[in-house]
Amino acid sequence: MTTPMLEISDLHAWYGEAHVLHGVNFQVHQGEVVTLLGRNGAGRTTTLRAVFGLLNRREGSIRIGGQEVIDWPAYQIAHLGLGYCPEERGIFPGLTCEENLLLPRKLRVQGGQAMSLDEIYQLFPNLHERRYSPGTRLSGGEQQMLAVARILRTGAGLLLLDEISEGLAPVIVQALAHLIRMLKERGFTIVMVEQNFHFAASLADRFYVMEHGRIVREVLASELSEQQAMLDELLGV
């Protein structure tokens, strides 16, 4: 049994005084695509942020490739090969599209597939067109592409994607799905938070359902149709 790429045990986390995660446990193996499902407020985004060390207070265990990182600052965690696409996309205002792409540095992790600027522009031609526009003036879809393109520049192998399909036109969502599938083929490991069940269902190998800051169910992709009723109830879809 190989070391999981990401292993979370009994993770507790706080936003200020509020205790938001109450002992989260799950694992992700290399090359898998795993989705965190759940209603708003269940703690999915918080879990991603906790993994990346973006919260002030965490307790428990987070292991990346076997390395315990619960006490590490975010920039050190990144160098283990992580990339983060936040829910609000996080395009830096005051920077052009290209400046946004040039900002990330190649991470120190070995064997990362850091894409050059040219490769990014080949993959995302519309970003090339808009490269001198201020980042925040891109359309929603373009901003999402930019956010994903940014982390591909770093050579990160473990991607944490938060609601990347949110608020986008179906055509763009399809393009994103195509992109995720391509990344999966290239061996990236992905943890996604998704509201759009169909989007997630077409891509993920496994699903975790979260409720009140805990994982309450694990479902394999192969079991999806059987568990549909249970999922509908849990997610209130």
Add this chain to the structure above:
Amino acid sequence: MIQIFGIPIQALMGQILLGLVNGSFYAVLSLGLAVIFGLLNVINFAHGAFFMLGAFFAWMGLHYLGVSYWVMLLVSPLLVGVAGIILERGLLRHLYQLDHLYGLLLTFGVVLLMEGFFRSIYGVSGLPYPVPSALQGGIDLGFMYLPIYRLWVVVVSLALCLGVWLLVEKTQLGALLRAATSNPKLVEAFGINVPLIVTLTFGCGVAMAGFVGVLAAPIMQVSPSMGANLIVVVFAVVVIGGMGSILGSIVTGLGLGVLEGLTKVYWPEAANTVVFMIMVIVLVLRPAGLFGKQA
């Protein structure tokens, strides 16, 4: 002799030049204050004290070690920068998660400490510092007498401001700074050591203050309180200009310096307070500041 509104043109131009000199100080100091505030969200009350420190290091270098102005122009800001880094690492960084007012209070305490320290050793009166020989004298332009040193101060300060502007707006390092100002946590998530950048930025910001301190030494007397009255005016400059734009800080600083100079000529009693009066007017008409984005 030409007179403008009853004042001989030589006197007027002389005051305008002096106003430009003061304006240059305002511009550089408000720039440093703005850069530090953008990244750290701390108003560095001690900025004026670091200005004073820069002047004192220059004086001490000359007085105790015979080190020239030119060398101290490079060394003094470095020393001040180091002092700033020690302050940031040792004390300031523990306050970032708290209410921003605590940073203001801490740096206020630092001012009292630094000024009190120098006052207890060197007293209240100013220590003279000579103008370097290469910059002595002046040029007679007919309509005014142009002291070379004052021209030097204005030119160098403007060059510094422009340099900072170029760095922040046109380089990749600047892009990093701008990104970290708006979303420091996300920049960290890209593997960039943001805390280190914060420390270095603070160091550079106060080093800039130290640099103009050296420039100011031959003009003002080197005294422990030389930064104190300056910093309050710089605060007013910052409120007037708004902290969002670098060019805004530069233009506002220079403009207010010149305005102050003109006021000294035509309405001397108000010279000390004209900047504050303008602050009042700007607050009534345009609370966000002339160039400000809402902070």
Add this chain to the structure above:
Amino acid sequence: MNKKFAISLAVFAALCALPFVGAYPVFIMKILCYALFACAFNLLLGYAGLLSFGHAAFLGGAGYATGHALAVWGMSTVQGLVFGVMVAAAMGVVFGALAIRRSGIYFAMITLALAQMAYFFFMQAPFTGGEDGLQAIPRGSILGIDLNNDLALYYFVLMVCALSFAFCSRVVNSPFGYALRAIKENEPRAISLGYDVERFKLIVFVLSAALAGLAGSLKSLVFVSVTLADVVWHMSGLVVLMTLIGGVGTLLGPVIGALIVVVLENKVGEFGQMLASATGWNGFELLGQSVPMVIGLIFIVCVRLFRQGVVGELAHWLRTGKSP
């Protein structure tokens, strides 16, 4: 009778008795005036969450006003005090209306700049006596009792201060006070609940200025003089320190803070010498001679380690048995 009232009564009684156990009335009056000053300041900072860095303008401004009224216009003591308070309140309206247009750090910077403006005005205006200040202010009399008698003035000042503290306490525990705290905690929420936040802030600002003015007017009576030192920005910083040391947002905090700071100012020289001879390090003596340095150090230590102030830490310790 509830506990707090009993304690206050006991403290008041103790203060009444103090001159008879050898304490210098002028020294205690100084503490009382600063305590009132700090209390006024705390109303703004602790309960409304607004940091003013220019409160000395109100202290000194009212002092100059009262001093001038008593010395030059020959007003009675009470008239002079009322005049001083009104001047401070008027300044409060102007400063407040301007400063409230911005928030947080900008607010602090604006108050500082406005106070500096006031400082230059007071420095240049003929009626203040400039660098020399106003001297030999006649204390006058109240109800026929001559206030030149330090003891008589002491009880007068004590009464006024006690009433002012009681007033502050009433304000803080009134619906107005609760609304202020709501605004401090979560301003957008308060706005959405329909509170006219700007008006509340202005009212508390003027109240704070007026009370600070009262402290300044009383102080001018105690010391029969007013100087530029009362309007300089160090004084504004001093009242911030008093409130911080004592405990922001507590009623007793400013009083304790004022006590500590005044005692410190007086004794720091001796303390420094004592430490110097005890440890053999001359630096202590140097430190003792520079009040600003010591105050700066205390500021730094307080902000870093001791943010709740004496009263805050004590209250926490009593509640939970451990330090915060």
